[in-house]
Amino acid sequence: MLNSLWPSRRAVPVIGDASLAALLAGAELPAGSAPELRPLVEALAGLRDQPVSDELEGEAGALAAFRNQLGVPNTARQRSAQTPPSRFRPRPVRAAAVAVAMVLGLGGIATAAYAGALPSSLQRLAHDIVGAPAPGTGPAVRPSWASPAARGHRAYGLCTAWAHGTHKQQAVAFRELAAAADGRGNVSAYCATVAHPGTSPSHRPAPAPDRTGRPGGLPTPHGSGRPGGLPTPHGSGKPTGLPAPNSTSAPTAHPTGGPYRHL
Amino acid sequence: MLAAAQGGSEVAFSRLWRDGNPALLRYLRVIAPEAAEDVAAETWLQVVRRLAGFHGDEQGWRAWLFTTARRRAVDEARRRSRRPEKPLEETLPGQWPVSPDAADLALQNIGARSAMALVAQLPAHQAEVILLRVVAGLDTQTVARLVGRSPGAVRVAAHRGLRRMAAILTEAGVTL
Numbered sequence: 524m525l526n527s528l529w530p531s532r533r534a535v536p537v538i539g540d541a542s543l544a545a546l547l548a549g550a551e552l553p554a555g556s557a558p559e560l561r562p563l564v565e566a567l568a569g570l571r572d573q574p575v576s577d578e579l580e581g582e583a584g585a586l587a588a589f590r591n592q593l594g595v596p597n598t599a600r601q602r603s604a605q606t607p608p609s610r611f612r613p614r615p616v617r618a619a620a621v622a623v624a625m626v627l628g629l630g631g632i633a634t635a636a637y638a639g640a641l642p643s644s645l646q647r648l649a650h651d652i653v654g655a656p657a658p659g660t661g662p663a664v665r666p667s668w669a670s671p672a673a674r675g676h677r678a679y680g681l682c683t684a685w686a687h688g689t690h691k692q693q694a695v696a697f698r699e700l701a702a703a704a705d706g707r708g709n710v711s712a713y714c715a716t717v718a719h720p721g722t723s724p725s726h727r728p729a730p731a732p733d734r735t736g737r738p739g740g741l742p743t744p745h746g747s748g749r750p751g752g753l754p755t756p757h758g759s760g761k762p763t764g765l766p767a768p769n770s771t772s773a774p775t776a777h778p779t780g781g782p783y784r785h786l
Numbered sequence: 787m788l789a790a791a792q793g794g795s796e797v798a799f800s801r802l803w804r805d806g807n808p809a810l811l812r813y814l815r816v817i818a819p820e821a822a823e824d825v826a827a828e829t830w831l832q833v834v835r836r837l838a839g840f841h842g843d844e845q846g847w848r849a850w851l852f853t854t855a856r857r858r859a860v861d862e863a864r865r866r867s868r869r870p871e872k873p874l875e876e877t878l879p880g881q882w883p884v885s886p887d888a889a890d891l892a893l894q895n896i897g898a899r900s901a902m903a904l905v906a907q908l909p910a911h912q913a914e915v916i917l918l919r920v921v922a923g924l925d926t927q928t929v930a931r932l933v934g935r936s937p938g939a940v941r942v943a944a945h946r947g948l949r950r951m952a953a954i955l956t957e958a959g960v961t962l
Contacts, residue, residue, distance in 0.1 A: 543945045547919045562955040569901025574808035585830040589799045
């Protein structure tokens with residue numbers, strides 16, 4: 524508890540390594556430690572303190588992504604009965620999306636194609652290849668998200684680029700989507716509501732999983748072909764010699780539940 | 787909880803998120819202050835994609851989460867350095883205080899925000915190591931692997947950082 528705030532300088536306490544090691548490990552200070560250590564103890568406790576308001580924003584987005592990838596939505600059974608063929612619809616687009624990204628090979632271009640922002644000849648090509656919006660169907664700049672057509676095509680394209688593109692494409696798409704979704708934390712949730720342009724969102728709101736549990740009409744993140752368990756994000760550059768998680772799974776030498784004070 | 791989330795339990799994943807995201811943001815707001823929310827969201831997206839294949843215990847999970855976040859932050863920094871011009875919204879001061887003043891620190895308890903403001907005063911590598919130890923709850927060995935330094939260097943950086951924090955607090959006249 525703070526009881527004074529002195530403007531004068533004070534002697535900086537000398538702190539031993541043992542005390543510091545204990546503080547880092549979250550242990551109580553050894554008995555007899557200098558009272559001057561209290562502020563530091565409190566500061567470290569502050570670091571472990573309960574979440575503040577904005578640290579829990581964005582859960583909906585993460586949950587939507589989780590649902591997309593692993594979850595079993597409540598509506599799965601009903602939907603599978605209603606829309607059995609739906610899962611076949613987006614698959615070619617998904618494959619082609621990756622293909623065009625590879626063909627074009629230039630970060631922003633594939634994203635721009637999905638967003639309907641290319642010159643019309645190029646846009647036509649992209650339209651023919653991957654089903655990006657045809658020229659003239661989407662605004663080239665500052666789309667109106669209020670327009671259902673623009674929303675459908677453009678949003679689907681951006682969500683696809685975000686889910687499937689290179690880092691750069693993802694970043695470009697993410698910014699657009701964050702603006703449209705009214706917040707960066709809402710992008711996943713937003714994309715989860717974006718249906719394939721060929722389908723009306725009112726008829727088939729996403730996520731609409733089929734029998735296999737795969738969401739229909741949605742640009743789901745791929746990546747299932749990658750070896751699981753490895754934390755290495757592709758393209759991350761410098762290897763840091765970081766542990767594959769499965770290599771660190773020493774039998775839980777980890778008695779405490781976690782470092783957070785609120786747990 | 788981890789296994790349940792891997793099995794598709796949304797409740798379990800929510801617990802993991804609520805447990806991890808505040809810590810992730812505290813870390814990212816110091817190492818990637820201009821893009822912390824973006825990087826955190828991207829981190830979760832990537833984690834979700836690979837969650838089913840993850841093997842490990844709680845410490846391993848946390849190491850993976852922060853490793854992913856760090857790599858994302860490095861990517862983001864690289865991307866920004868190639869494109870120095872920034873949208874206006876990103877150049878506005880964030881809600882995170884860059885430096886603590888006496889008023890920040892003169893609280894009944896040093897809360898998360900003041901504590902973060904204090905850590906943000908440290909040299910970057912000291913701040914990072916302290917956050918990984920204290921906020922992420924990783925041990926020295928794990929932090930050393932994560933930041934690509936020796937355990938000894940990690941220990942030294944953490945201790946120097948803590949001593950500097952104590953000095954800042956003393957300078958500010960905070961006594962508790």
